[in-house]
Amino acid sequence: MDALDGPNRTKWIEAINSELMSLEGHKTWSVVEQEKIPEDAQAISSRMVLQEKIGEDGKVARYKARLIAHGFQQREAIDYSETYSPTICFAAIRTVLSRAAMENKEIVQLDIVTAFLESKVEEELYLRLPKEFDLANNENVILNSKRIELGVSVTVRLNRSLYGLKQAGHNSYNTLESDFTKEMRMHASKFEAGI
């Protein structure tokens, strides 16, 4: 990974660590021993994607690391089935904004941190973690509160939906939709699923 050899190495390592904390915090996976992985399961590989996030001033606002599963290795009907997830149309955004302008209402913005990790994954999926995990804490790679030996490729069983999975967007929308309905009594519009 080239970014890790560059001048911003510390920032990237910080970003990777923060991503690991999120993943661990959500109990995204369970470490499984190689022998316990069923023979017909095909572990999906993954990669740590590093990205400079551009802010409203056009400058780099944040260094971000995200663990992405190689969803293209998933087998249809075995590793995933439904993948549909709605996308809001721009006219709907304009409509909401113009209502707020007209009625002089506040418009606040919220971001759900690591939203994809909020939903459980139904399929039995195994993931091979990338080697960048070694770099994260130098020596302290801790998964499920167990110290992991460096330089060993680790395979985990996924409990949560992960970025890059075929079904990630679908799972995420369903979780948001059902939890907003159940716990916040907010309903998705019949005409525009994004509202």
Place this chain on the structure above:
Amino acid sequence: MRSTIQRRFTIKDLGNVKFFLSMLVERDRGRRIIYLSHRVYLDKVLKRFRTDKYKACATPMNVKAKLHAKREEGEAADKVLYQEAVGSLPYAAITTRPDIAYATGLVGPFAADPSMLHWAALRGFCAI
């Protein structure tokens, strides 16, 4: 509301809306007007295709420009770069820049086999 969501999800409160989907939102509460723009997104696109040094132009496309398939004229252009440039435009065209929508549609069909003439037309109206 915020706290109800917070009870279920970890959220980052971004305060009053000002920037989302790489779109800038500016409000004039007094006049009850909201201004939307994709300035940041477009600057990024212009820089990427090295058109940021071009002067802004009043019309997106020369009305007299006639574009043809490459085999008839012009030297071949970098196809992938052309496709990437063409592909960056619809997002702006369908959101805050409907003025470039027509021109965007005109340069698209040559994506399979672009010439330098097509590239020039694209760059010309990209200098928005």
